[in-house]
Amino acid sequence: MSSRAIGAPVSLSWRSLTRAEPAASSGTDVHVRIGPMRRRHVRHVLRIEQQVYPRPWSAAVFASELAQSNSSRAYFVAEVSGRVVGYAGLWFTPDGAHVTNIAVDPAWQRRHLATRLLVALAERARSGGAKALTLEVRNSNVAGQELYRRFGFVPAGMRRKYYEGTEDAIVMWAHDIDQPAYAERLAELGRSVDGTTTWPEAG
Numbered sequence: 001m002s003s004r005a006i007g008a009p010v011s012l013s014w015r016s017l018t019r020a021e022p023a024a025s026s027g028t029d030v031h032v033r034i035g036p037m038r039r040r041h042v043r044h045v046l047r048i049e050q051q052v053y054p055r056p057w058s059a060a061v062f063a064s065e066l067a068q069s070n071s072s073r074a075y076f077v078a079e080v081s082g083r084v085v086g087y088a089g090l091w092f093t094p095d096g097a098h099v100t101n102i103a104v105d106p107a108w109q110r111r112h113l114a115t116r117l118l119v120a121l122a123e124r125a126r127s128g129g130a131k132a133l134t135l136e137v138r139n140s141n142v143a144g145q146e147l148y149r150r151f152g153f154v155p156a157g158m159r160r161k162y163y164e165g166t167e168d169a170i171v172m173w174a175h176d177i178d179q180p181a182y183a184e185r186l187a188e189l190g191r192s193v194d195g196t197t198t199w200p201e202a203g
Contacts, residue, residue, distance in 0.1 A: 032113065037069075038066070
């Protein structure tokens with residue numbers, strides 16, 4: 001599963017593995033650690049990036065993004081037994097916060113990793129003072145749209161031929177994320193996933 005924004009924002013997509021991967025644990029027994037992305041994670045992030053995006057970011061782009069973390073950017077990784085199995089990013093903007101990417105190792109999809117990562121992004125957006133979240137998703141990506149609706153996102157527009165100059169993007173927004181009702185929504189989503197999760201510290 002993946003999503004993207006930066007020149008070409010967010011879209012969730014499903015991909016097949018391009019090489020053999022270790023067998024993933026079942027969703028019920030997995031323990032996932034969500035934490036800040038560091039430079040040491042980039043080479044592992046690139047392994048996933050190159051599998052799920054037709055135009056992957058380079059190590060230099062990730063380094064530039066991380067250099068701006070704690071100000072206008074926020075990036076997280078999901079790890080299982082020390083292995084990076086997903087990552088996600090966020091930009092702070094004058095209108096709120098923009099999800100830049102959510103990507104999951106194809107071998108680890110369907111284990112609620114994208115849900116965990118999006119909970120972490122939304123909590124970071126709230127702690128950073130954002131009142132709304134936005135993203136783009138491929139028009140064909142029904143699974144991604146369903147996930148985003150669970151987080152309160154609703155369609156707000158269309159960008160024609162946004163992806164690779166061929167596929168439209170649906171622009172989605174979630175408003176009032178600073179309100180107690182949204183905090184409860186995030187808590188419920190966090191509780192809904194199988195397995196256990198170590199979440200990043202607030203702030």
